[in-house]
Amino acid sequence: MHWTNKQDQALRERAFRVIPGGMYGHLSAAMLPEGYPQFFKRGKGSRLWDYDDNEYIDYMCAWGPNLLGYGNPIIAEAVRAQQEEGDVLNGPGEVLIEAAELFVSLVTHAAWAMFCKNGTDATTMAMVIARAHTGRRVILVADGAYHGSDPWCVPALASTGTLPEDRASIVYYKYNDPNSLAEAFKANKGEVAAVFATPFRHETFLDQEEPDLEYALTARRMCDDTGALLIIDEVRAGFRIARDCSWSTLGIQPDLSCWGKCFANGQPISAVLGSDHVRSAAGSIFVTGSFWFAAVPMAATVATLKIIRDTDYLERLINSGNVLRIGLEKQAATHGFAIKQSGPAQMPQILFQDDPGFQLGFAWVTECIKRGVYLHPYHNMFLSAAHTPEDIKHTLEVTDIAFSALKKNRAIGDGSPHLTDAAMK
């Protein structure tokens, strides 16, 4: 191993002077094991390079946006060609319409689309549209589910600077618990505007959970019975489960869906899609942004949606995830570790059993990162269509060595770094 992180350390120190805390937001490496790079110089396909010229096979995919490979040449060419013509002008280009038409043709429930920038823009718009549509206040949200960082939805544990009234009409229920959902409806009779649900339960630090069919059916039925809207927040999982809304695999269609991250393969754009009966409410609200009608991200959207529609990108990334999962399961057993692999294989969460402080997890991913494999110790990861069979094979060689090292260190009682309870709050 020739791994060093000197350049990254120097950049962190420099950043600390002009950025509060040195970095902020979900890409902050502050809670990652020591040695994880904070800054990245280059991305290509499934690979990332940091400023110390370490090369990584990457399993975070920029936390989702990288669906088809960093710098995918087809998307890059669409971006280049549109930039030549125009990007942010006094109105949108024809690509706005093309992108909306493609979305409507792909996503079963969708009759229309509205584009925005952040995932949070999409979830906030969906909330406002639901209130406009129903004339009601209450939004039911699964406790612990992440729907963005606006004051109404920022995780309660990270809500410094927000007020109780920011979430005055947000009511929490338990994901996958149809009784909890029914009780929330009952307690807010006639006042529920919408139910938010993520395609599966994908919370940080926890095992991921597939949606329970009875829960999903209850959500749909109670919305139908009361006139509330079912909103699926696809920002994290969209187009990694299906070429449609993720719950289409359960035969369930929402009224609104929120999309972000990956549908323009990294170009900045998010969207709300809606069923026809919500069109009028969607047209009645005022939302906007300086860059929302930029043509370049829409051209990237058109190019990405065509690849989603026409290629086997999805089967390939699912297959990569499965090969990785099966390989890791075997390795862990061989080395005597009990790991918990949860969530869809293409969006894996990998935790160690009996590892509440993530000590084992931290030690294992640290062995991997120093050998060129970027894994996350407590957040779901993302496969991309750019991961090749050779990438997965090489990854498994590295993880095998990492398990060996872990076993050896455990035997000699090495106190690897771990997350304290305080750091998790």
Place this chain on the structure above:
Amino acid sequence: MHWTNKQDQALRERAFRVIPGGMYGHLSAAMLPEGYPQFFKRGKGSRLWDYDDNEYIDYMCAWGPNLLGYGNPIIAEAVRAQQEEGDVLNGPGEVLIEAAELFVSLVTHAAWAMFCKNGTDATTMAMVIARAHTGRRVILVADGAYHGSDPWCVPALASTGTLPEDRASIVYYKYNDPNSLAEAFKANKGEVAAVFATPFRHETFLDQEEPDLEYALTARRMCDDTGALLIIDEVRAGFRIARDCSWSTLGIQPDLSCWGKCFANGQPISAVLGSDHVRSAAGSIFVTGSFWFAAVPMAATVATLKIIRDTDYLERLINSGNVLRIGLEKQAATHGFAIKQSGPAQMPQILFQDDPGFQLGFAWVTECIKRGVYLHPYHNMFLSAAHTPEDIKHTLEVTDIAFSALKKNRAIGDGSPHLTDAAMK
């Protein structure tokens, strides 16, 4: 004139099927005079082209972002070079630090920077930071001022789907009225977290107002006296008034400033800048977005800020605005029209006197648009550094013809289209 808008009409009809209302947000042409293009195909320098191949000298600059010319070659090269390396990765590039360092070196009050995407992200972050810093709830906002489209700040007239509690702790005062500001402080004693102010009063449909010095000094003093933060929302006016915060021309520095639109010449990025004493609060909040750490807009930021620092872009766009203003004033007088030109000449608002329904304004800009000059009838406009003396000269030739046509039509009692009271609500 060979002007037609057939292609634009066809695109509008097509858009209507897949976008609620056909279009949304501030770039919707629904309230513009008939014939204004909704869709744009190309931009270059000071020029725009629609889908009917009409060419326009543009005075909206994409509503601000175009500071140095559409497709400015220096920015385009910075974008191209960064795209080649990487954009959205697992962490920011070194350009994050460079962009923050440049901002801090340019803007007097700033000790740090946090980047985001929308102008609304920046104003919402500033609000949350102010509450975190002070532990107080109340935010004072000038009545009628635009600070974005999140539920807490979306204009009251356009607030369908929002709740009273979304703005429960927002208290309104009158811009340029120090007494009104003092009363708001008094009525919320010990509870004011921040005062929001725009660099000048730039409201739609109204004459723009320069900031009154006593008002600005009162805002600064009352914040100092009470520990509240002064937040200047530079999203619309930033870097078109000064190479620093706009109120630096009055000798006044804020604690926080919000920036957007133009500092990456159209690439999607916005920012909050802060004084050193607010750094710790800024580091304590949680905000993020999938694309906030994209390197390409930051590379464009670095390139744009260097041009802002090193060139006479500002003097050139101010000069263009002044030549246009003086020319229009003369033409209006010659043709017997009383026009009101308000705001800085480089961000002009042009209204007709005694024209409450904007009938004259609509008729005049319609004559201009059909001759290749894009003016806005009731919103402040934007000059760019790409407007050449020839552009201004040609524009004045067109506006002269437009005044003539207006005079002739008025003589024959032509009922030109105008905004009804209903449309303004």
